[in-house]
Amino acid sequence: MSCHEPAGAGTTTTGAPLVVLVGNPNVGKSTLFNALTGGRQRVVNAPGTTVELQTGTWRLRDDGTSHVRLVDLPGTYSLLARSPDEQVTADAVAGRTHAGAADLAVVLVEAGALPRSLYLLAQVARAGLPVVVALTMTDVARARGVHVDAAALADRLGVPVVPLHPRDGRGAGDLAQAVVTTLRGGRAEPTVPPAADDAVDDADVLFAWVDATVRAVGGVAPAGVRTWSDRADRLLLHPVLGVPVLLLVTWLLFQLATAAAAPLMEAVDGFVTGTLADALAAALAGLHAPAWLHGLLVDGVLAGVGTVATFAPLMALMFVAVALLEDCGYLARAAFVADRAMRALGLDGRALLPFVVGFGCNVPALAAARTLPHARQRLLVGLLVPWTSCPARLTVYVLLASVFFPAHAGTAIFLMYVASVGLVVGGGLLLRATLFRDLRREPLVLALPAYQRPRLRALAVATWVRVRSFLTKAGQVIVVTLTVVWVALAVPVTGGHAVGDVPVEDSLYGRAAQAVAPVLAPAGFGDWHASAALVTGFVAKEVVVGALAQVYAVDEPDDPAAAGDLGERLRATFTRSSGGHPQAAAAAFMVFVLAYTPCLATVAEQRRLLGARWTVGCVGGQLVVAWLLAVLVFRVGVWL
Missing domain, CATH: 3.40.50.300 (P-loop containing nucleotide triphosphate hydrolases)
Known part of the structure; x- marks a missing residue:
């Protein structure tokens, strides 16, 4: 300590x-x-x-x-x-x-x-x-x-x-x-x-x-x-009537992590990547800085800072929401209502909250896991949360489903969320039978706190401390990694290109993607265009569509459902790489996107909460599971 x-x-x-x-x-x-x-x-x-x-x-x-x-x-x-x-x-x-x-x-x-x-x-x-x-x-x-x-x-x-x-x-x-x-x-x-x-x-x-x-x-x-708290518990702890209240609270949390946080995140992103980036670019131009330095500072370091800052409003909102539920006394009641559904994984009802938040964003979901009473439970939830399908993955699903399954795009996307729940449950059962055999299925015994009025000043202090911890600890990992990614994109491996001005396929990043591509061949998308987008997706899933457009040198579609030139290129690539089974390869690609590491911010938050050893093991396990499932889906798709 x-x-x-x-x-x-x-x-x-x-x-x-x-x-x-x-x-x-x-x-x-x-x-x-x-x-x-x-x-x-x-x-x-x-x-x-x-x-x-x-x-x-x-x-x-x-x-x-x-x-x-x-x-x-x-x-x-x-x-x-x-x-x-x-x-x-x-x-x-x-x-x-x-x-x-x-x-x-x-x-x-x-x-x-x-x-x-x-x-x-x-x-x-x-x-x-x-x-x-x-x-x-x-x-x-x-x-x-x-x-x-x-x-x-x-x-x-x-x-x-x-x-x-x-x-x-x-x-x-x-x-x-x-x-x-x-x-x-x-x-x-x-x-x-x-x-x-x-x-x-x-x-x-x-x-x-x-x-x-x-x-x-x-x-x-x-x-x-009997107090008014006792009377309120007759409703909130009722085995039937308490469920709709719990569902309403979880729905509100999901809305907070998506609809409510989105405008704030966009505003912060616009300020950092727009106003600050323009100001920094103008200052560098006034100093006659070389192009590579401009790219390093604006597209590398500042982009990393922007990624970290963009998550700050979301984290603050979720910290406040969870703290309010905990402070007012409802969180303990929610645990009792949800307990039966979570016991199969060796968890109690408090684990429901992080999983629900995870479908809005994995990063605050990991932070919400701190409400769990025991470290082993927090660790198990922290390993499973990345398999909850956040909205950033949805853009990839929409693109692939619209291009390869146009008549059944909605069904294909729905099945991805079914697969997400299956991964969480299946992964939890597997971990319970192996690494977490010590998690006993004990009855939930919890002293219910009295309902109280939350103290806003204490909530503000606690929220600031935890957001600051995320910005300083997770932020360091994100900024350094994104800077390394920019360097890999900027360094040419062939002659005739200047640093910072090189096509993706001739950069160090492109060569790394080409080296990874054969590993993905059994899944039907062993092409460097696909592997390059997946490597970029490790940083953030919402940039996968943009990365595909970049490697194909076409305009990124405003609506992934109307892919245009990008869709034609993807069909040609997947037809070639899959040996004439593009739909099977597309389904495998979607499953891979679901199962492998959600984003760099999630990895940084895992490292902050779980430690480096567990985080490295988690990332490795996700990659192995993603590859195995993608290969399985592709082979079944070819057979069908």
């Missing part, structure tokens, strides 16, 4: 005390973390895992003279770890990290759910870590008739107990003072029963202590109290 590194721009935290936030899921840890750290935070992965952590700097005094390193640990109900996420929390509490032992734990205790919170608190105390208790959601507890006496709880535990309202910031100053006092004054360990030798006896002792503590501080809810 990289807790020793600087957590915010311009902020040095080396040597500052290390404080960890510990608590059950949905107890308000992330909201509190955002309120305490503001923009002085970043997202990291625990070393050797795909467990995502937020680290930041908490300024305990307004003048900035006192600060600590703050880490938001994954939510857990127990330190007896049953998942990689829970193991990270258990290791951090026990001091088993390369950053060393934490100096203090702020344990969040939910006022309306004292038993499970106190059970975790007792385990933290037994680990020997100094503790300050943050008593949260007291307003929700009062609505249920629970009135916890914070002073009595502090006397009972023997440590500071600070009533806290993370959504409006009340109590943050008192919490900071309690942390400062505890760090300066030595250890503050809750008075809990010592561990018994026998595990069963120890559990009995611990539960008896929890029960006695709850009764002593007024944490018992009166019988028969």
Whole structure:
């Protein structure tokens, strides 16, 4: 866990005390973390895992003279770890990290759910870590008739107990003072029963202590109290009525990832590739820069920056939408409604959200996977999401279906989406039987958070931090790769051409495409024109049609359904490369486009979330699956 590194721009935290936030899921840890750290935070992965952590700097005094390193640990109900996420929390509490032992734990205790919170608190105390208790959601507890006496709880535990309202910031100053006092004054360990030798006896002792503590501080809810949240759950959790609500929410998310985000993405793209590109070109012309430098900076580096910037509005919208659903309490309800449909893949209902978003765009779908509770589940979803067919692939389907299946174009396109669902399900079942055998089909047990009004400032901070992380981490990969692609297109391999002014077939890129073409011959499209477009499609699927027009030296059609000269060239090429079976080759090409790597931005986001090793394996697996399926489709098509 990289807790020793600087957590915010311009902020040095080396040597500052290390404080960890510990608590059950949905107890308000992330909201509190955002309120305490503001923009002085970043997202990291625990070393050797795909467990995502937020680290930041908490300024305990307004003048900035006192600060600590703050880490938001994954939510857990127990330190007896049953998942990689829970193991990270258990290791951090026990001091088993390369950053060393934490100096203090702020344990969040939910006022309306004292038993499970106190059970975790007792385990933290037994680990020997100094503790300050943050008593949260007291307003929700009062609505249920629970009135916890914070002073009595502090006397009972023997440590500071600070009533806290993370959504409006009340109590943050008192919490900071309690942390400062505890760090300066030595250890503050809750008075809990010592561990018994026998595990069963120890559990009995611990539960008896929890029960006695709850009764002593007024944490018992009166019988028969029903809130408006309970009444809303009668609809939202209904096995029949809850499904239409879930479908409506997922449809709105899909619309947000497509129709709502498109104008913003086009505006950003137009500004970068239009206004900024023109300004940079004019500046280079004024400096009498050579043509190759103009191409490198405008068509290479700036094009990469534009690609990254174009995704920023989409990512921001999806981060806000998912955070709103999580913060208001509905996301947990949606998980229960969708749970049965996802259990065959070893996942719970929360996995539905990333897959739905994936049909709008794979990049924010990967980001949405962070809502899943366990790292292994997030990893499995992250490997499967690229097989959800995003709209960028649709332009390729429309072009090929219109050229080769004009009488049945709609059916051909529909079958591609059926194949996409089949890939996700089939790939998931295969992975469950091999690499993910450890994913147990357990019943979904989830404490439902109360419905609450989202706190807009905390949402804005969390969204900015995650968008910034995407721009800096994924952006580096995208800009570098696109610059390399431009260089490959600009460097001639034959004489008579200048750098930056060379036909595609005579460039380093064209020669690479010619070298790849024989590998695709068993699928019926072993021609360098097709392979060059597929290599370009690795960068972004929406440029495949333009790449085909470029390699054929014809105008790109405004409407892929009316291909014109490009369609004639494709028919001639596929007829020749397939030995007279162009439709079979076209179907194989469409399947290959569906199954292989969706775009460079997806790869960059996978690397950010899953790590380099899993990302490389995923890309390699996609290429192998795409080739096998394309060959199979072509051979069956020829036979039919």
